[in-house]
Amino acid sequence: MEKTKILIAYGTRYGATTSTAEEISKVLQGEGFEVRVVNLKEEKVKDISKFELVIIGSGMKMEMWTSKAKAFLNKFSGELKKKKVAIFVSSGARALMEYKGEHDEIIRITKKYLEDKASKYDLNPISMTMFGGIWDYNQIGKIYRKFLNAERENFIPAGIKETEPGVYDSRNWDEIRKWAKELAQMI
Numbered sequence: 001m002e003k004t005k006i007l008i009a010y011g012t013r014y015g016a017t018t019s020t021a022e023e024i025s026k027v028l029q030g031e032g033f034e035v036r037v038v039n040l041k042e043e044k045v046k047d048i049s050k051f052e053l054v055i056i057g058s059g060m061k062m063e064m065w066t067s068k069a070k071a072f073l074n075k076f077s078g079e080l081k082k083k084k085v086a087i088f089v090s091s092g093a094r095a096l097m098e099y100k101g102e103h104d105e106i107i108r109i110t111k112k113y114l115e116d117k118a119s120k121y122d123l124n125p126i127s128m129t130m131f132g133g134i135w136d137y138n139q140i141g142k143i144y145r146k147f148l149n150a151e152r153e154n155f156i157p158a159g160i161k162e163t164e165p166g167v168y169d170s171r172n173w174d175e176i177r178k179w180a181k182e183l184a185q186m187i
């Protein structure tokens with residue numbers, strides 16, 4: 001019997017969304033699905049008709065999705081309305097907000113990054129979520145560095161691990177795997 005097909009199409013700037021998408025794919029393949037993972041910067045998606053579920057992922061920067069993930073939503077918005085869709089974003093801000101107890105801010109960004117985006121494209125996703133991300137001080141340009149240096153001292157107290165020199169990763173891999181398993185049960 002043919003396996004049910006899932007597409008994970010994502011946009012990334014600093015690379016976190018790539019490894020998050022790959023982990024989601026690994027779990028879904030383990031659950032018996034055929035998964036195609038597409039980095040939208042490297043590959044164009046021409047046709048989504050054969051996919052039972054389309055998962056769209058984007059990294060966040062200055063509260064904005066990547067242009068490639070937005071372009072994907074624009075291109076396929078008509079078809080996506082009729083499909084099972086799930087959305088995730090990679091957010092470096094969430095863990096810092098949790099650490100600082102900024103609960104209203106978390107509610108605000110959840111609405112802005114996820115709910116407003118789904119509404120804009122008239123989508124009714126089966127699930128939407130916000131994962132952590134990476135802060136890579138080796139990749140951060142001069143303009144942002146000054147501002148982000150002020151945050152750097154908060155990472156370790158916030159429980160964000162330095163996974164390589166200058167790279168702080170706020171992702172919770174169990175949370176990512178759990179979400180993927182839940183999606184598998186919804187289709």
Ligand SMILES: Cc1cc2nc3c(=O)[nH]c(=O)nc-3n(C[C@H](O)[C@H](O)[C@H](O)COP(=O)(O)O)c2cc1C
Pocket residue numbers: 011012013014015016017018058059060061062063064090091092093094132133134135136140144
């Ligand atoms: C200049 C800059 C701006 C950022 N702005 C935001 C933001 O507005 N909200 C947020 O949640 N994370 C923000 N982040 C953290 C990113 O979400 C994090 O780096 C994440 O890994 C991005 O996904 P990507 O690695 O797939 O590009 C920012 C990071 C940088 C370097």
